Amino acid sequence: MSSSATETGTDAAAYFAAGYAAVRANVEQALSGKPQAVRLALTCLFAGGHLLVEDVPGVGKTTLAKAVATSVDASWNRIQFTPDLLPSDITGTTVYDQQSGTFDFRPGPAFAHVVLADEINRASPKTQSALLEVMEERQVTIDGRSHPVPTPFLVVATQNPVDLEGTYRLPEAQLDRFLLRVxxxxxxxxxxxxxxxxxxxxxxxxxxxPVAKVDQIRWMIEYVSRIHVADAVAEYVARIAESTRSHPRLHLGVSPRGSLALVSAAQAWAACSNRGYVVPDDVKAVAEPALAHRLILDAQAEIDGLLAADVLREVLAAVPVPTMTGAR
Structure with a gap:
C-alpha cells in the first residue's frame, strides 16, 4: 500500500500499524531490552514533536537517537554540541559570492529531516537558543529572510544529567519545545x-x-493528528494542567502548550496501540514524559528532595478519571 492509503477505516489503521511495527523492530535491533523507551521515541516521531533523551553515560542515548534517524530513508545530520559551537554552526550563514555580487545562504546541519543534537547542554545558552525558532517554527531566519526546514522535522537531543562541569542548563523555554523527555x-x-x-x-x-520513506512518515504524522479525542478526554487533560498550576509544591505548572503536547502524545500512543481514539490510559501512559520537564518545583520541594515526576504522580492520582462511553 502506498502513502496514499485510504484516509479512514481499517486500511489506514493497518497501514499505520505496519509502518510502526517495521520502524519499532528496526530500532529495537540497536537498543535491545528497552521497549518502553523505543515506543516513547516513536510516539514522539509520529506525533510530530521533538525528543530529549536524558540519562547517564553508556545506556544508549545516542544509539537510540541514531537508530530512529537511520530507520527513516530521509536526510539526517548529527551535531556534536561543544562550548565553542556557534549559532551559525547550527543554522547556517550567508556568504558573499564575488562572481554574482550577492550574498548566498549556506544552510547548516539544522536543515535535515532528523537532527541529532548530541550533548545539547554542553553548548552555550546563545547557541542553544539558535534551536528555539527552528524547533517551534520549522524555519530559520537569517538577515531578515526565512528559510523553512524539511518536513517532517525532528530534533532528537541527548544530555547527561550527572557530569555537569562545563555544561549549561537548558532554559525552560527550550525544554518546553521538546514534546517528550525520555x-x-x-x-x-x-x-x-x-x-x-x-x-x-x-x-x-x-x-x-531504512525501513520507512519520508512520505510514509509524513502520512503517519497526519494520521495521528486525526485520532479522535473525546470531549471528556480533553477535559481530563485540562484538569490535569489546572491541578499542576495550583499545586502547593510547584512554582510553575503546565502551560497550554504542555496540554497540547500531552494530547498529541496521547494520540500517537493510541495509534501505536491500534486504536482510532484516545482513552484516559493513553494520557496516563505519556503524562510523565510529556509534562515532568515542564514543571518547576518550589524551593521547599527541592530541599525535600522531591522530583517533578513525584508531584505529577500525585496530580494524576488526585484528578478523577472520566468514564468513557461511546469513545468513538
Whole structure:
C-alpha cells in the first residue's frame, strides 16, 4: 500500500500499524531490552514533536537517537554540541559570492529531516537558543529572510544529567519545545546478558537500514493528528494542567502548550496501540514524559528532595478519571 492509503477505516489503521511495527523492530535491533523507551521515541516521531533523551553515560542515548534517524530513508545530520559551537554552526550563514555580487545562504546541519543534537547542554545558552525558532517554527531566519526546514522535522537531543562541569542548563523555554523527555535506564540482568553474549559471538552489529520513506512518515504524522479525542478526554487533560498550576509544591505548572503536547502524545500512543481514539490510559501512559520537564518545583520541594515526576504522580492520582462511553 502506498502513502496514499485510504484516509479512514481499517486500511489506514493497518497501514499505520505496519509502518510502526517495521520502524519499532528496526530500532529495537540497536537498543535491545528497552521497549518502553523505543515506543516513547516513536510516539514522539509520529506525533510530530521533538525528543530529549536524558540519562547517564553508556545506556544508549545516542544509539537510540541514531537508530530512529537511520530507520527513516530521509536526510539526517548529527551535531556534536561543544562550548565553542556557534549559532551559525547550527543554522547556517550567508556568504558573499564575488562572481554574482550577492550574498548566498549556506544552510547548516539544522536543515535535515532528523537532527541529532548530541550533548545539547554542553553548548552555550546563545547557541542553544539558535534551536528555539527552528524547533517551534520549522524555519530559520537569517538577515531578515526565512528559510523553512524539511518536513517532517525532528530534533532528537541527548544530555547527561550527572557530569555537569562545563555544561549549561537548558532554559525552560527550550525544554518546553521538546514534546517528550525520555530516560532509558539500565537494562535488566537478562537483557544485559543477551547484549554481552551477542556482542561476543557476532561482534559489532551491522548498520541499520531504512525501513520507512519520508512520505510514509509524513502520512503517519497526519494520521495521528486525526485520532479522535473525546470531549471528556480533553477535559481530563485540562484538569490535569489546572491541578499542576495550583499545586502547593510547584512554582510553575503546565502551560497550554504542555496540554497540547500531552494530547498529541496521547494520540500517537493510541495509534501505536491500534486504536482510532484516545482513552484516559493513553494520557496516563505519556503524562510523565510529556509534562515532568515542564514543571518547576518550589524551593521547599527541592530541599525535600522531591522530583517533578513525584508531584505529577500525585496530580494524576488526585484528578478523577472520566468514564468513557461511546469513545468513538
Amino acid at each position: 530516560a532509558i535506564g539500565y537494562p535488566d540482568v537478562a537483557a544485559e546478558r543477551d547484549i554481552l553474549v551477542n556482542r561476543a559471538r557476532a561482534g559489532a552489529p551491522p548498520p541499520l537500514r
